[in-house]
Amino acid sequence: MKYLDEFQNPELARRLLDDIRSTVTRPWALMEVCGGQTHTIIRHGIDQLLPEQVELIHGPGCPVCVTPLEVIDKALEIAARPDVIFCSFGDMLRVPGTDRDLFQVRSRGGDVRVVYSPLDALKIAQQNPHREVVFFGIGFETTAPPNAMTVHQARKLGIPNFSLLVSHVRVPPAIEAIMASPDCRVQAFLAAGHVCSVMGTGEYPELAARFRVPIVVTGFEPLDILEGIRRTVRQLERGEHTMDNAYPRAVRGEGNPAARAMLADVFEVTDRSWRGIGTIPASGWRLSERYREYDAEHRFSVEGITTREPAACRSGEVLQGFIKPHECEAFGTLCTPRSPLGATMVSSEGACAAYYLYRRLGTTPTPQEASPVV
Amino acid sequence: MSDTLHPAPGGSSRGGPTPADRGLPTVDISGWTCPAPLRDQPRVVMGHGGGGALSAELVQQIFAPAFGGEILAQLGDSAAVSLGGVRLAFSTDSYVVRPLFFPGGCIGDLAVNGTVNDLAMSGAKAAYLSCGFILEEGVEMPVVAGVADAMGAAARAAGVEVATGDTKVVEAGHGDGVYLNTAGIGLIPAGVDLRPQRVVPGDVVIVSGDIGLHGVAIMSVREGLEFGVEIESDCAALGGLVEAMLAVTPDLHVLRDPTRGGLAAALCEIATASCTGIVIQERAIPVPPAVANACAILGLDPMYVANEGKLVAFVPRDHADAVLEAMRAHPLGAGAAIIGEAVATHPGMVVAGTPLGGTRVVDLPLGEQLPRIC
Amino acid sequence: MCLAVPGKVLDIEERDGTRMATVDFGGVVKEVCLEYVPDLRVGEYAIVHVGFALQRLDEESARKTLALFEELGLLQEEFGDPWEAAAEPPRWEEPGAGPAVAAGDGAREAGR
Numbered sequence: 001m002k003y004l005d006e007f008q009n010p011e012l013a014r015r016l017l018d019d020i021r022s023t024v025t026r027p028w029a030l031m032e033v034c035g036g037q038t039h040t041i042i043r044h045g046i047d048q049l050l051p052e053q054v055e056l057i058h059g060p061g062c063p064v065c066v067t068p069l070e071v072i073d074k075a076l077e078i079a080a081r082p083d084v085i086f087c088s089f090g091d092m093l094r095v096p097g098t099d100r101d102l103f104q105v106r107s108r109g110g111d112v113r114v115v116y117s118p119l120d121a122l123k124i125a126q127q128n129p130h131r132e133v134v135f136f137g138i139g140f141e142t143t144a145p146p147n148a149m150t151v152h153q154a155r156k157l158g159i160p161n162f163s164l165l166v167s168h169v170r171v172p173p174a175i176e177a178i179m180a181s182p183d184c185r186v187q188a189f190l191a192a193g194h195v196c197s198v199m200g201t202g203e204y205p206e207l208a209a210r211f212r213v214p215i216v217v218t219g220f221e222p223l224d225i226l227e228g229i230r231r232t233v234r235q236l237e238r239g240e241h242t243m244d245n246a247y248p249r250a251v252r253g254e255g256n257p258a259a260r261a262m263l264a265d266v267f268e269v270t271d272r273s274w275r276g277i278g279t280i281p282a283s284g285w286r287l288s289e290r291y292r293e294y295d296a297e298h299r300f301s302v303e304g305i306t307t308r309e310p311a312a313c314r315s316g317e318v319l320q321g322f323i324k325p326h327e328c329e330a331f332g333t334l335c336t337p338r339s340p341l342g343a344t345m346v347s348s349e350g351a352c353a354a355y356y357l358y359r360r361l362g363t364t365p366t367p368q369e370a371s372p373v374v
Numbered sequence: 375m376s377d378t379l380h381p382a383p384g385g386s387s388r389g390g391p392t393p394a395d396r397g398l399p400t401v402d403i404s405g406w407t408c409p410a411p412l413r414d415q416p417r418v419v420m421g422h423g424g425g426g427a428l429s430a431e432l433v434q435q436i437f438a439p440a441f442g443g444e445i446l447a448q449l450g451d452s453a454a455v456s457l458g459g460v461r462l463a464f465s466t467d468s469y470v471v472r473p474l475f476f477p478g479g480c481i482g483d484l485a486v487n488g489t490v491n492d493l494a495m496s497g498a499k500a501a502y503l504s505c506g507f508i509l510e511e512g513v514e515m516p517v518v519a520g521v522a523d524a525m526g527a528a529a530r531a532a533g534v535e536v537a538t539g540d541t542k543v544v545e546a547g548h549g550d551g552v553y554l555n556t557a558g559i560g561l562i563p564a565g566v567d568l569r570p571q572r573v574v575p576g577d578v579v580i581v582s583g584d585i586g587l588h589g590v591a592i593m594s595v596r597e598g599l600e601f602g603v604e605i606e607s608d609c610a611a612l613g614g615l616v617e618a619m620l621a622v623t624p625d626l627h628v629l630r631d632p633t634r635g636g637l638a639a640a641l642c643e644i645a646t647a648s649c650t651g652i653v654i655q656e657r658a659i660p661v662p663p664a665v666a667n668a669c670a671i672l673g674l675d676p677m678y679v680a681n682e683g684k685l686v687a688f689v690p691r692d693h694a695d696a697v698l699e700a701m702r703a704h705p706l707g708a709g710a711a712i713i714g715e716a717v718a719t720h721p722g723m724v725v726a727g728t729p730l731g732g733t734r735v736v737d738l739p740l741g742e743q744l745p746r747i748c
Numbered sequence: 749m750c751l752a753v754p755g756k757v758l759d760i761e762e763r764d765g766t767r768m769a770t771v772d773f774g775g776v777v778k779e780v781c782l783e784y785v786p787d788l789r790v791g792e793y794a795i796v797h798v799g800f801a802l803q804r805l806d807e808e809s810a811r812k813t814l815a816l817f818e819e820l821g822l823l824q825e826e827f828g829d830p831w832e833a834a835a836e837p838p839r840w841e842e843p844g845a846g847p848a849v850a851a852g853d854g855a856r857e858a859g860r
Contacts, residue, residue: 002756003807003810007814012814012817015820089798117799118798143798145800146797153766156765197802249805250803256785
């Protein structure tokens with residue numbers, strides 16, 4: 001695919017790696033915020049190719065992983081209702097709630113459907129006027145505009161049987177929370193490029209200055225990741241801490257004004273709980289007052305459901321780089337990819353799931369794995 | 375705001391003291407094996423039919439113990455049985471595909487070719503098939519005729535006779551129009567013994583051509599995912615190709631047709647059953663651009679996408695070049711390529727070298743592949 | 749967050765009052781909502797996520813980024829002096845961006 005394949009070129013990757021090697025003189029801990037970037041890193045083995053001094057901490061940017069258990073339980077409750085067609089992105093189906101997942105709801109007769117786009121769910125609502133169609137609206141600032149547009153369309157077209165179960169989360173408050181925690185090891189961030197395609201880069205210079213960390217807006221292909229790392233390491237070695245855009249082909253400073261305007265209309269900022277981490281103030285969106293009638297939580301009266309996350313799970317500490325996955329007492333026993341407790345074991349790219357695979361392989365640990373946790 | 379996160383590493387707000395603090399043993403990673411809980415699904419979920427880990431568990435935990443018998447324990451796509459002094463390959467497979475007609479084929483030719491291929495993976499040329507129709511009340515007669523015609527044409531092309539059959543009808547709403555079951559038998563030539571247990575380190579891994587075509591063709595017409603793509607299912611009978619390979623040497627070690635779960639599942643099963651490691655090079659795997667791009671959009675890995683006219687072969691190193699040449703001379707093996715080898719290290723595991731020069735573990739998929747958003 | 753891929757706009761039309769496009773992703777064609785990038789024209793590329801164009805892909809930037817990667821290696825290989833790489837920094841680089849501090853270890857294989 002044009003503008004995709006070129007950014008996977010092994011020869012150019014080697015050049016970027018050489019440049020990183022020639023720049024780095026001491027250990028640095030970088031966090032890639034986004035789950036999509038973690039996916040690229042694992043999929044291409046980038047973590048093994050970096051010089052030993054560069055440690056990547058896999059951040060909390062997988063929307064599937066951080067969707068709180070409580071919201072999953074609400075989704076399961078709604079999806080199990082006979083009058084409901086519950087639509088979701090594919091990767092949410094396997095995420096376990098307290099006692100089941102969406103696959104199991106389906107096996108008990110629930111009508112759970114995988115869609116590619118929220119607009120597909122809206123189409124299903126149009127085709128099934130006598131049933132309630134609920135879309136599981138998860139995701140970061142990248143996915144929020146499509147979901148916002150879909151709710152907007154539902155109102156414009158007068159489709160009353162459509163609603164959204166919302167669990168949107170925002171990146172900057174998460175970065176702020178991570179940096180503000182007292183034992184934070186993260187020295188720089190690779191910011192999520194596609195979030196910035198929507199939101200722009202305006203929120204980052206202040207964060208970079210306040211916490212004295214380089215924040216480099218980074219794309220998703222292997223060369224993009226390496227370039228993000230290269231620029232981050234360069235800043236760290238020079239003692240700089242600025243916002244830098246290493247993904248200019250998809251990110252402008254102002255982001256996407258039309259999408260931001262729609263977000264401001266359809267959603268309002270709210271506190272959100274992140275699975276495995278806890279509540280982060282002002283870190284999410286819910287439907288604004290104007291669109292409250294499209295809120296599935298209200299429509300199906302599931303606001304009352306509250307769930308405590310398993311006490312054994314320490315994925316929050318893993319996500320922040322405090323501990324390595326195998327240092328959690330539940331790792332590999334109570335918590336496996338088959339029956340994950342927390343965010344980092346849920347997704348195959350989660351730090352715990354990736355660790356689980358490589359442990360089975362019995363390879364010599366990568367430098368990141370071998371390095372002692374400070 | 376920091377105190378809404380874990381306040382400190384090591385002892386968290388929810389996790390309490392670390393295991394070490396409480397005098398409990400920490401997880402010993404060395405020599406640790408997969409402790410995945412067994413039978414933790416109270417009901418059948420779609421993944422049990424996905425050809426991945428869930429399917430394998432169903433067979434190993436319920437079917438194999440219930441049926442007993444040494445032949446079933448081999449868990450091959452077809453069984454090699456001796457009867458009256460001759461060695462027969464014997465196989466059955468059921469077909470539940472939606473939609474019934476898809477680019478490049480339909481459930482009818484799929485049902486013939488699938489069973490012919492299962493027999494071919496034992497080295498046998500299919501001789502006779504049985505055919506069971508499970509029809510849904512209300513399905514249009516031309517649909518049934520279309521499926522039957524396709525079966526007849528596929529059988530003639532594969533040189534196999536549909537010798538016996540059965541028809542049942544279920545109430546409307548209890549089936550997807552047409553379900554098919556086919557069983558087949560064929561003779562295994564003298565000197566041919568294809569089993570994963572025969573794989574030894576040094577064996578060369580060959581795939582017969584482009585992967586992922588069938589799965590992508592099906593997905594392109596699946597509700598909720600629809601996309602336009604000019605590729606067709608690779609559905610084809612592989613008996614002739616296998617014959618051509620065996621003509622080079624009867625001493626092939628194992629053949630597998632990578633259907634559900636794709637190349638990854640086939641390799642993982644062979645690695646597990648043979649107790650050898652497998653190393654493949656991703657760059658060497660033939661993936662058509664349209665498959666790669668469809669997978670890029672949906673967030674899938676081509677290695678996990680289903681094929682219906684491909685095989686993967688483990689061939690003794692001395693014969694590899696000649697077998698490859700014979701495959702390439704056959705129309706169904708024109709795109710054959712060496713993709714890796716069996717190794718003595720990491721027994722039971724499949725490891726892929728990435729184009730960038732890193733490595734990743736290729737794991738058995740859990741259930742069906744789902745589009746992801748992150 | 750977020751699987752988004754670049755696709756080329758083949759065709760644009762209004763549907764139900766919504767601006768929609770047919771977008772080509774290297775031989776794979778999907779319907780994509782253009783409401784957020786309304787001025788996108790046929791032949792241009794967009795970054796597409798869950799059926800929505802979220803941003804125009806700046807082809808000029810893409811070429812420059814790739815050119816920078818090419819340059820990195822070539823200068824290092826040919827002159828062994830990465831300071832050269834910074835002689836003419838592309839305009840979109842942050843001010844004050846410096847070069848690598850030492851010559852690349854080009855002989856080392858990109859693998860461990």
